[in-house]
Amino acid sequence: MIKTNCLLILLIFLSVINNNIVVSAEKISPVVEERSQLEQKEQTFLIAFAQDTMANDWRVAQVRELENELKKHDFIKFIYTNGKGKTSKSIMDIEDLISMKVDILIASPRDAVAMTPVISKAYEAGIPVILLSRKVEGEKAFTTFIHPDNKKIARKAAKYMAQRLNGKGKILILKGVPTSTTAIHRTDAFLEEIKKHKEIKVVAIKTANYLRSDAIRSIEETIGEGIKFDAIYAQSDSMASGARLALQKAGIDPTQLLIVGIDYISETREAIRQGEQDASFTYPTCGKEGANAALSILNGKSVPREIVVESQMITIDNIEAVNPIF
Secondary structure, three states: HHHHHHHHHHHHHHHHHHOOOOOEEEHOOOOHHHHHHHHHHHEEEEEEEOOOOOOOOHHHHHHHHHHHOOOOOOOOOEEEEOOOHHHHHHHHHHHHHHHHHOOEEEEEOOOOOOOOHHHHEEEEEEEOEEOOOOOOOOOOOOOEEEEOOHHHHHHHHHHHHHOOOOOOOOEEEEEEEOOOOOHHHHHHHHHHHHHHOOOEEEEEEEEOOOOHHHHHHHHHHHHHOOOOOEEEEOOOHHHHHHHHHHHHOOOOOOHHHEEOOOEEHHHHHHHOOOOOOOEEEEEEOOOOHHHHHHHHHHHOOOOOOOOEEOOOOOOOOOOOOOOOOO
């Protein structure tokens, strides 16, 4: 019995050392004691966020949440770059940040494949790397990956839409940035779940890059092609918003379609209240969790390789009980 207990303790210890642990963000408490220890070092730390774009309100909110959390600490200087929605610029931004020898690099990679080498370069140079919401290839290019579970959200969205359509209908998918892990997971998991319903067809998948303007063009294009659909699965609420605008412009009442999005922003709450959108899923920016992870790293503490932030489905039934993420 004693040998068994010792072996169990050893296995737990080794798993912690390997740091390949997936935990819920709810179990990561604020690091107040770490803050005080860092303050005593009388040193300024540079934390940099290589953001994909500032043309998307969710991305802006992500930067602001990080900024607001980190500015509470006088010993931290926070900067961010704007990739302007171009992978090539994001790569150059990270190269510059490596040259600056930042203390921590935070990133949300637009392209999981193309950006793996430069993020690996930062990590191999001894710079801790925090990935927020989007991942790169492999498991050796980052310190921690903080995110809601996109596959789980997509499966729930598919089940909900199948139920609301009574097992029969035509769905249009508005896809996010196609090279990002968020869009890949939100598409693949949705298709895997929805194919269980033989009388539900995905009639088109249109790339709209998580942007209202692109969603408007995608809806106009779909209508112009004569493609009929009963429902829209928008992989972000910004795209759902653009879709509603395009539908109204085309003389189509959004209340007559089933529309499901992801993020749950303020305008989505109003759209659900008005019956112009049926559901959404909260998608926190993970800024607070990223800031807490950064403080732990600066204090020499280990952090889990993966931290999952909870998401919640929002419908008219619980809309007044849950606040939008911004």
